[in-house]
Amino acid sequence: MTRTPFFPKFADLPTELAVFPLPGAVLMPGVQLPLNIFEPRYLRMIDDVLAADHLLGMIQPQETPGEDETTPTAPLHPVGCAGRITSYSETSDGRIVLVLTGVCRFRVTGELAERAGYRRVAPEWRDFAADLDEPVSGAIAERRPFLVALERYCQVRRVEVPWQDLEQMPDTDLVNLLCAHLPLSPEDKQALIETLETPARAVLMRGLLEMATIADIDVDDQRH
Template identity: 40%
Template sequence: MSAFGYRKPADLPQTVALFPLSGAILFPRGVLALNVFEPRYLNMVDDALGAERLIAVIQPATGEENEAIPALCNVGTIGRITTFSETDDGRYLITLTGVCRFDLEQEIKSGTPYRQALVSYDEYAADFSASPGVGIDRAGLIASLKDYARSRGYAVDWEAVDQAPIETVVNVASQVCPFDPAAKQALLEAPTLEDRSSALIALVEWGSAGDSERPLQ
């Protein structure tokens, strides 16, 4: 069961507000901080706050969120607004906490300035519970992440990483590493946490190998 009382796909709405964001993915139990300033998305946040506080994060299929009506990927994640503040210049600073992934089934004409769609969560019933990641080589994963961080010159609190649940390690790394949108989407769509960990290791090892060929800046 999620922290918000959702137990199964039927507990979530079939019609959702869509927030297309290139390069941004959200995992169940993960968090995504957003700076909302476009009028249509300010309207979307207003509507969400007045209802179930749910917003669907999804990537444009082209990687170009600034297109007037970009085609969208087939899989996204429904998130719940868990923190909210308003700035003096009218922006909203929100945090979304992921609940469950979904398949985009059909966009609908909604009469709102933001896009809406019918979605299905049926393929992602396992998202409602944290994965123990029993098939993951934790030590190997962290070693690969350390090599990647070292090659990029990133500072990481490895003590915190060592103490975090394996699901958090995999999903946070998948979310924050600067992979291209297609790679991010592949990580999101990985069927299991073990599959995502394997894909993540492949990506960071490829990145580390490429960076080793040039000096650090």
């Protein structure tokens, strides 16, 4: 996956981070996430980020009873992932279209005062220092059964994936890509991003894929 020479070193990661709370969207190290920015407060956020270190945190808001998780004050999940803006363009109708490339996950130690209407946090990076290492193979204990579970899930959900490219990816990149882009529930995505090591994350993902496949097959059987 994409890791550019412009990525910061671990020691240079910031102590304050602008965040973009978005339900159902997670970023993982090395993975690219396209974003379409149009709200005024987030346009201001992107201007500030580009004027600084180009780093932006993606994080999911928590769902709380009686409160819409998209509201500006919704509490945040404890773990998100910072990305670097690696592509950027402005549209004639006032939007910004960008690509965010995952750099390193972070743990929220506190929320800071808003700036120009957007939210900021104090990130703790220490638990996720390995995110900046080169991707490795051998992290999935049983890669073939993992891919079989993925194939069954994609067949049932009618998800198209580039199988040839996936099979050539190092395990870390493969699992991170799937975390970000498979149509899993927000809760499942959050559980995956909070799982520290790739081997454990691969085990969890395989279980989630198998459970989702069985549930979809049972629903389909009931309809018939």
